[in-house]
Amino acid sequence: MSALFRAGARVRVRSETIPGHCRTPSYLRGKSGVVIEVHGEFRNPEKLAYHKPGLPRQPLYMVRFAFADVWPGRRSGGGRDSIVADIYQHWLQAER
């Protein structure tokens, strides 16, 4: 599966829940961030967890989120802190 996003792209994490193993933290669902790196393509861990092949491979992105967006109202180093997480493409949508 080809990569839909490049470094610098604004993305939003799908605010879905799935039963069973999920590699996307709940606190990032529905949050928007910026792609800072495309790691490559990897087998889907949510399928591998159930002994399935996990194909097609999913592009994996390093995404940066502003701390203040993820946890509004919490102390966050003068608003400069960020949270970086690796998120698979099937969890991301384009953000205008």
Add this chain to the structure above:
Amino acid sequence: MAGVHDLGGRSAGPIDRAEHEPTLFDLRVDAMIRLLTHPSRAVFTVDAMRRSIESHTSEEYFGLTYYEKWLHAIRRLTIEQGAISEAELAAKLDRLRAAGSRESA
């Protein structure tokens, strides 16, 4: 709803930064995981191991040690994948218990 392991943003106590040496038990469990997940055998993946660890109840998740959770995953996944059966495991445990009680007698 977030799984028991999905802790980001929840309140937590102070972080224990004390270092400690792995015990013999820890090392044995680590070795078994490496052997079972090695590509030449691939009895299961680390992803399946994570799924097993995440499926513990809150009580188990916070009550078991790090490597105890790994050991629970080994037991569950080797049986799930048919590498051993419940009966084989029970028979082996019986033999070990019998050997242990002879030693201590």
